Amino acid sequence: MPIPTILVVDDDSIVLFLVETHLKEGGFTPITASSGAEALKILEQRPVDLVISDLIMPEMDGLEFLDRIRKLHPNLPAIVITAHGSVESAVDAMRRGAFDYLEKPYNPDDLRMTIQRALDYHHMRQENEQIGELLRERFTFQSIVTANAAMKQVLEMAARVAAVPRTTVAIFGESGAGKEVLARAIHFAGKGLPSSFVAVNCAAIPEQLLESELFGHVRGAFTGADRDREGKFSLARKGTILLDEIGDMPVPLQAKLLRVLQERVFEKIGSNTPIPAECRVIVATNRNLAEEVAKGRFREDLYHRINVFPLAIPPLRERRDDIPILCDHTLEQLRQHLGKSLPGISREAMEVMLRYPWPGNVRELRNCLERAAILSDAGMIMPRHLAIATGPGTDPGAPPLPVAEGMIEYHLRLPLDQVSLEALDQQILEMTLQRCGGNKSKAAQLLKIGRKAFYK
Structure with missing residues (x-):
């Protein structure tokens, strides 16, 4: 990590020397200025990580200097040093953007700790702003x-x-x-x-x-x-x-x-x-x-x-024209996430996806594509890579098998040679959940079974 550069501003040469010495002992790189005007010129010429300023200075006092750097360098953290009994001025400085203040005579350990807290807070703010930009883009x-x-x-x-x-x-x-x-x-x-x-x-x-x-x-x-x-x-x-x-x-x-x-x-x-x-x-x-x-x-x-x-x-089943564009968008994200080329989706696989009702909507589509991308070994995604068949050994591309349950008609995708009571039960449960908009209690009530039994 680079050594932080600290700009110290004070019209008292003895104070400047002491602060400079304490900063060097604390592992920082100090730069000194005897006035606010001199400090502003330094800020124009080189970047610094933090400013420490006295409040009582001739020509440009600490509050005016603080206002100037807030306008010119709004993200630059600042700490003020004030004489004993001038706490009100220090609080005023914090209202104007100073991170914290120290009273003279200060303890060198307090100085180093306050500087480190200010730098950590500034670093955290920068990270939050970067995260915010990434989230806004996403x-x-x-x-x-x-x-x-x-x-x-x-x-x-x-x-x-x-x-x-x-x-x-x-x-x-x-x-x-x-x-x-x-x-x-x-x-x-x-x-x-x-x-x-x-x-x-x-x-x-x-x-x-x-x-x-x-x-x-x-x-x-x-x-x-x-x-x-x-x-x-x-x-x-x-x-x-x-x-x-x-x-x-x-x-x-x-x-x-x-x-x-x-x-x-x-x-x-x-x-x-x-x-x-x-x-x-x-x-x-x-x-x-x-x-x-x-x-x-x-x-x-x-x-x-x-x-x-x-x-x-x-729901996704009512906007099937979105399936191809959602697939392209998701594959582009998976290429970066998985580090694989992923050429695309085969015509046969896309036909299967266009016929599937997607009871889990966009979330299910994304999960399905991520699994398929992992199984495809960087090749074209084929129907066998898609986990959208509802039951073991089922073929999502098979012709639908109509089954009636009360007043509800289900179109189940099961090859005739693989029809079993267990597979039919599973598909009926999933299709009922889809028809109830994901409401598990309503689906269980419609099937005349308890909610716990439905979960099981």
């Missing part, structure tokens, strides 16, 4: 490839609402259709910081913990609350919170979420202090919320409150 509307007219309309509407951060967005779509990808694109289109996108899966968190997860709690609010805890709404401040699978949110908690959306405030569990909800709210679900309202499982007032700007992502 999660943009331009990165969502499509040739489908309906999907293009969804992206156009999403781009419009991205400019209105206080509008609640509801994204509807089956599992694997890309709801979170679209939510991130909306977030980054609004210039949000990467760290301020917070996703919460309402179906994955137990009911008794979900309220604390969303809003936080204070110490002693309930058994086991041994310290204060920030909730996801606090972490998403100035950014975006995605409430995924909101259709699975318990009804009592739905009332509290309604208040947050209406009044834009929330309270930690065990506290009566209102906290502003300063974030964009995006909800997502694979359920039909209108049906959930009719069945009494979702509050009607909350449904109307979140349905301000609905976006419905069509």
Whole structure:
């Protein structure tokens, strides 16, 4: 690692000598300047990693010098040194962008530790900015490839609402259709910081913990609350919170979420202090919320409150014109990820993919191609490389075998010589899940079996 260069600014030559000596002993490369004007000239001529400046100097004092470097070098960290009793001036300097301050006479170890903390913080900020740029490149509307007219309309509407951060967005779509990808694109289109996108899966968190997860709690609010805890709404401040699978949110908690959306405030569990909800709210679900309202499982007032700007992502089986372009896009990513040439997909394999209903949508397609790319040994992807046959030994290219189950007609892809009760059971389960939009409880109810049995 290169040795950090530190610019020290002070009109007192003795202080300059002492600081310079301590910096050399600490493993830094010091440069000294006896005035703010001299320091600005040095900054024009060579880069430095950090500035240490006295506050009380003739002609240009430390605060004015700090304002100048904030304009000319906004990312340059600065530490100020102040005389005893001038803490108010040091605090003012921190409001203007200084990282920290030290009082004279300072301890050399405190000086080195403060410098190292400032350099580490600056390095972390640079890394976060680089990560943010990478995420913005990855999660943009331009990165969502499509040739489908309906999907293009969804992206156009999403781009419009991205400019209105206080509008609640509801994204509807089956599992694997890309709801979170679209939510991130909306977030980054609004210039949000990467760290301020917070996703919460309402179906994955137990009911008794979900309220604390969303809003936080204070110490002693309930058994086991041994310290204060920030909730996801606090972490998403100035950014975006995605409430995924909101259709699975318990009804009592739905009332509290309604208040947050209406009044834009929330309270930690065990506290009566209102906290502003300063974030964009995006909800997502694979359920039909209108049906959930009719069945009494979702509050009607909350449904109307979140349905301000609905976006419905069509399933992949309804936009088969996207399959070739998604394959090309995914293969390009896999070439970089796997380090393989991957010439492409054979015509026969593409025909199989175009016929397949893709119950797992885009996620299933990506997973299927990654497995096929690994098995293809850098050659063309053939039908035998595709894991989209639903059952052992099945052929996805075989003619469909119609089977009736109650009022539902299934088109199962099984060669006649490989039909078995186990294979039929497996395909019926998967097709039912697809027809229920990924809703496992609904699929189990339709098949008249328990949810646990369905999972098994």
